[in-house]
Amino acid sequence: MNSNRHVVIIGNGIAGVTCARQLRKLDEKVRITLVSGESKYFFSRTALMYVFMGHMKFEHTQPYENWFWDKNRIELKEGWVKSIDFAAKNLLFQSGEDMSYDELVLATGSKPNKFGWAGEDLQGVQGLYSKQDLELMEKNTQEGVKRAVIVGGGLIGIEMAEMLAYKKIPVTILVREKGFWGNILPKEESGLVGRHIREHHIDLRLNEELEEIISDPNARVKAVKTKSGEEIQCQFVGLTAGVTPNIDFLRKTELEVNRGVKVDFGFRTNIKDVYSIGDCAEFHEAPASDRKHVEQVWYTGRMQGETLGHILAGHNVTYQPGVWxxxxxxxxxxxxxxxxxxxxxxxxxxxxxxxxxxxxxxxxxxxxxxxxxxxxxxxxxxxxxxxxxxxxxxxxxxxxxxxxxxxxxxxxxxxxxxxxxxxxxxxxxxxxxxxxxxxxxxxxxxxxxxx
CATH class of the missing domain: 3.30.390.30 (FAD/NAD-linked reductase, C-terminal dimerisation domain)
Structure with missing residues (x-):
């Protein structure tokens, strides 16, 4: 395998960074570039809530010192990719710059779901996934927020509720299932979590869905209306009804996509020398009978990054996810x-x-x-x-x-x-x-x- 080649990885989350690090361990000569518009340096996404609550500074969420990347000869390119010319093997950035590659890894992660609710794009309405989402949430909750409504349960929803409650902002959570995270947890566990949430003075509404988000005269949220007809006054709405692969810029290209970028168990796409890992990848077949086609979990992203690092170094391996x-x-x-x-x-x-x-x-x-x-x-x-x-x-x-x-x-x-x-x-x-x-x-x- 030609070690003078250029491997470009779009996305510096856990999957992309692990892939870069593993490849460098196995190949000293290959040129590696990590591309991200979100942040220059890799950070722990699960620590964002602690930055919001003032327990950490953002730089404390970065597990590697800034010199680490130069020492390991992993180039960092800060910028958003606008489009990809797969035939020419070239990236075009929103800034107008471009970059060529020999092999490309798509590790673009997820974005919060939106379901076409009326008012979902109003000021004060947002999800929580990226560094930019954290910065927007800090701005949206600075002053004048007397109540917040979170749409959807699950792990991001409870994190956002804890963040808001820490700042003394009353929170209502709308969950369409009859139990918190009821599509994942059995009834007893869901009940345990639900009781715990209410004990923390969080207004948990089960069997309740969002109908629309209502605007004030300045295009900012002033209330939500539920499907049961209730109107809840609020100045912040968190959309936490799951995430979806962040691949909009890859649609309408020759790359095969569905919910995510379609890959085999070697993370190969339908285009030669193009791979995909992490939250944005979708397997043609589920890795096991109890696994999903899209795996959006930190540790699976790490495992996928390690596996692809071996593959790019010329090792004949495939993804073996093991026990969930x-x-x-x-x-x-x-x-x-x-x-x-x-x-x-x-x-x-x-x-x-x-x-x-x-x-x-x-x-x-x-x-x-x-x-x-x-x-x-x-x-x-x-x-x-x-x-x-x-x-x-x-x-x-x-x-x-x-x-x-x-x-x-x-x-x-x-x-x-x-x-x-x-x-x-x-x-x-x-x-x-x-x-x-x-x-x-x-x-x-x-x-x-x-x-």
């Missing part, structure tokens, strides 16, 4: 999920075990097939080890084995009560099992925990 994993926070409740735990399942095909602590903020669910083999886990309010469940699901452990070894999965036992003991007892009460619940008295004395 995600983590997040609902206000101060930590959430982890491993494997396949859908919002609903056929009780004739799946066995479910669910335990919830009496305080209502800690919970554990495990799904098993009819033979008792683990399918997936949801965990709320305390941490469990990723590698433990990755191995258990990959190797198809019986539920008994998983529960009997749950103490091995306990993360930071100094800071987390031994909930696994109560989980073990509840599992044994429901399903039986020949394992013993050991060390209970010792651990209770050690931690002073009531389980």
């Amino acid at each position: 994993f995600n983590s997040a926070k609902f206000l101060d409740i930590e959430y982890q999920t491993y494997g396949h735990v859908p919002a609903r399942w056929d009780t004739g095909q799946v066995k479910s075990f669910y335990w919830e602590h009496p305080v209502g903020k800690v919970a554990f669910r495990m799904l098993m097939d009819l033979n008792g083999r683990i399918l997936g886990v949801n965990n709320f309010g305390f941490r469990l080890r990723h590698e433990f469940f990755d191995q258990a699901i990959r190797e198809g452990w019986d539920g008994d084995r998983v529960i009997s070894k749950l103490d091995k999965a306990n993360f930071d036992p100094e800071f987390f009560a031994p909930y696994y003991i109560a989980i073990q007892q509840a599992f044994k009460n429901q399903f039986g099992g020949d394992f013993t619940i050991s060390k209970k008295t010792f651990i209770q004395k050690l931690f002073g925990a009531s389980v």
